[in-house]
Amino acid sequence: MILTISSISALLFAQVPVDSLVANSVEAVSRTELAKFHAFLASEPHVAGSSGDARVIEKIAKTFVDFGLEVEIDRLELLLPRPTESLLEIVDAEFPQSPDQTIAPRRGILPLAITEPNLAVDPQTAHPDLNLGWNAWSGSGDVESSVVYVNYGTREDFAQLKLLGVETKGKVALARYGGNFRGYKAKFAQDAGCAALVIFTDPIDAGSGKGTVWPAGGGWANDACIQRGSLLTLPYPGDPGTPGRKSVPGIVRAPTEELLPKIPVQPIGYAAAREIFARMKGEVAPSAWIGGLPCEYRLTSDAANASEADAGVRLHLKIDQERVVQSTANVIGRLQGATIPEEFVVVGCHHDAWCFGAADPLAGTICLMESARDFGLLAKNGQRSDRTIIFAAWGAEEFGIFGSTEWVEGMERELGARCVAYINLDMAAMGLKPGFSASPWLHGELLRAAAAVPAPDGDGTALDLLPRVEGDSSARAIGELGGGSDHVAFWCRALVPSVSISSHGSAGNSYHSNYDTVAWYQATVGGDYRAAELVTRLTNAFVARMSDARVSGFDAERTIALLHARVMSAARKAQEARLPFGALESLALRVEKLGTLATSCDEAVFAASDAHALSARTRDGLRECRNAFKASGGLAGRPWFSNLYAATDRFTGYGTSVLPEVSEAIEDREAERLARATQRLQDAVSRLESALVALRASVDPLDRQ
Secondary structure: OEEOOOHHHHHHHHHOOOOHHHHHHHHOOOHHHHHHHHHHHOOOOOOOOOHHHHHHHHHHHHHHHHOOOEEEEEEEEEEEEEEEEEEEEEEEEEEOOOOOOOOOOEEEEEEOOOOOOOEOOEHHHHOOOOOOOOEEOOOOEEEEEEEEEOOOOOHHHHHHHHHOOOOOOOOEEEEEOOOOOHHHHHHHHHHOOOOEEEEEOOHHHHOOOOOOEOOOOOEEOOOOOOOOEEOOOOOOOOOOOOOOOOOOOOOOOOOOHHHOOOOOEEEEOHHHHHHHHOOOOOOEOOHHHOOOOOOOOEOEOOOOOOOHHHOOOEEEEEEEEEEEEEEEEEEEEEEOOOOEEEEEEEEEEEOOOOOOOOOOOHHHHHHHHHHHHHHHHHHHOOOOOOEEEEEEEEOOHHHOOHHHHHHHHHOHHHHHHHEEEEEEOOOOEOOOEEEEEEOHHHHHHHHHHHHOOEOOOOOOEHHHHOOEEOOEEEEEOEEOOOOOOOHHHHHHHOOOOEEEEEEEOOOEOOOOOOOOOHHHHHHHHHOOOHHHHHHHHHHHHHHHHHOOOOOOOOOHHHHHHHHHHHHHHHHHHHHHOOOOOHHHHHHHHHHHHOHHHHHHHHHHHHHHHHHOOOOHHHHHHHHHHHOOOEOOOOEOOEOOOOEOOEEEOOOOOOOEEEOHHHHHHHHOOOHHHHHHHHHHHHHHHHHHHHHHHHHHHHOOHHHHO
16 A cells, blocks of 8 residues: 655655764665675574574674674574475376387376575585475375366455366365465465465566576576465464463463464475476466466366376375474664663564575665664764664564564563654665655654665665655655564554565565575675665664654654545445445544644644654653554454554455454445444544644643743
8 A cells, every 4th residue: 555745744854954863874884794794694594493593693692792782682482383294296197208209108206396406606505404495384294186276376266266166175276476475375275175285486476477587697586496484374473372472481372273274285486386287187277367387377187077097187295394392582682772761763674584594584684783783883982862772683583473573572561652663674675776664653754764865876865766656756655564574563563653664676586495595685686785775774864863852753644644545445445335434434524624733743743853852741642642543452353463553464464454443344344343443443533632632732832831
């Protein structure tokens, strides 16, 4: 979803000067240091819970100490899976005749590759600790069956198969990556009665259909490249057995086996997928389901009414995974604030990876490290921020956003009271096209930070490079925050205003594969580390502003404008679904009337901050504004989530559900539920209105005397 900057916010934006901490933190960024961090963090595979993971944790902790930070290694005991056996093969595969036609076709077993071959041009790919391609949290099992192609494996795809009369029960589903989180592919396949799932990267999505592949002159996925990844689709992130509680040694875990995937799942590259498709004999798939492989995409492996001798491909899939409690850690580095140390900003990125992780996560982790170095150096030189800055390298994100979630669950009250912003940098530096996704609360400060950062080519600022809104060249687009990374617990549970900072545009993809190495990154994104420099500068500028005692970190006018737009959109959708929508229209009118108060609050806060640090009373008022959308008891049906403004999309995992209780009631066409959700949203707006009135009073000139 795309949000824009309004003319009023633009005027306020133009009035705010860039102070010396912002300028100095931007200037301090070193590409040489970024390259060094990349080399030592990506020197070995470091999947969460492994010995490589333990060494990375110690490296980060020691480096934070060298920067002058107060360091805590936050030890975690987490339930994590490990593969013990994986096998995928075509059974009774028909092999072609000999070239001279003297030997007839034969049948037998064709093993399919479940790991990538070593590359002579990249010695890291021969590392002994590299693992096979696997999907964490797969069910264990031994399955042999015919195949059904399910496109991206979305809810809509399975619904279309049902309409077409295609049988899925007992079959091995073949799905391509994309369209939704891989865990939902497994969930929907299991719900459709499939016995197993095989997921492949399609060349049209991330491989040869996009451009030249790695290492043959480009950075796109070659036909052996395998995307690993988690399959968890629990109604909460974090350790499956400890929802709402921090996972510490000795904790009693809740039973969750019934919520975990039961069918075996195996990821493959598109060379292996082609071997399967080439032997399928069923009906051709709909045109929208056809990808980039040079073969027919068919819905089923065997043709209708085919004899046993003419049956199509069958797959034999055997997966065994163990699930055991393993140790990892978050590394927390604190730089104490000078004047209001009780308030803090958190900058975070996970440190664990499926393999080397040069892109994911380290293209963001190195920016985190450099930002910590920069602010540590400034503090040593006498320029310390007003608020405390916390630099957090999270553990076990790849298994289900574990480390950050456990940390938030362990200090939720403190975060709600004292944390003014969270900045996420996951896989951030992937090109020279910057972009933001953020809570509406933070839009103004985010754009001000972008204006303080020079463009990489020296022409203008990073603000000029942000995506523009169609039809308004002066407006910049900012996305909504959804799921998929370490911001989820901060924003969707603790209501900490959050932002994801990134820069993309490189032509390539080695996502979650053995080829995600420094060699791939430098050849594809750039060995000059300009992308990482840009992301770190944007991060530093924003952190410098948010850690300043004069900065509120709550854009009231923008929040009201966007809230009005969201409520109006919900009212239209309710009307289209033939549900009662009058209460939503009334709420939208009420929100619209708050615009004048919101603008007055912003102007008063800016005027006060221009003269001195914001008072404790004003900061309390800002906290109440930030927490107005806190849902008592959590969201209906999803109690772990507590933000009435935003939650992760319940069917894709990566997307955003804005006004989730209202939106989901409309999607499910439940009028009574919609009425309850609308009332809860009305109550949140009442809390926000009261908080805005108190905030405006706290900065009134007469009140300050």
